Amino acid sequence: MSRRYSLITLMVLVLPFLGNSQNDTTIFVQAEAIQLSSPIAFYGSTLFADSIALSFAPGQTGSEVRYTVDGNEPGKDSPVFSGKQFFKSSTLIKAAAFHPDFRPSESIEIDFVKVTRITDVESIQLITEPNNQYKGGGAGSLVDLKKGDLNFKDPVWMGFSEGPVEVVINFKNPREIKKVIISTMTNQGAWIFLPEKIEVETDNGIFAGQVESPGQEVPGKLSYEIVQCNQVSTKRLHIRIVPLSNIPEWHPGAGYLPWFFMDEIIIK
Incomplete structure (x- = not known):
């Protein structure tokens, strides 16, 4: 059975006690041992009101991007993503690069979320100001x-180094609210954590949502934290986001105040 090889030439510098000499060392590596780089995705915001366009650059010549929309990891039998495609509904896309001579790339994940554009906002007030470094x-x-x-x-992104974080939204007319969604992120290496809980006060009651901790040493992740509001009618929302009181004990920054970041409030 024939095998393909990729030639890598390494220049090794040998330094004897006196003088310098240089040797060339040639190493043969099986192409199958080389992993492709992940494809590069091109799109606007992952939040959209009508439709969103997506395309990929696979990188390595001769490679192709395969993808899934069912939450599973893409494999060699997954459909090939070609050209530019448009999505008109919320879709979780996982994609990876494939080539007959190399190992598939790590997959990337894109979570497109379709939302209703808010056009009836009378005013938005940030009661808690973000840190000057991350003012959004x-x-x-x-x-x-x-x-x-x-x-x-x-x-x-807006970054807050202390809390609670409070935002008041007033609408021009009463409207029905099913849920309030806070778009946030986790980056434990940068001391950015999910909040402890989120409260939403309306004209007809207060609704709260507990936030599930992602655990320790998780990679950076974007997330949407949801508070169900039971289709209440209101002209005003007072959103109160309560960060963790301290960074957890397992973290190098244990005992210090964590950061909380958000970039969007989605109302459904």
């Missing part, structure tokens, strides 16, 4: 459908 785009940016990525320095 102001109160109005919390309903502009612009979603940040895992880079917490992305200018759409």
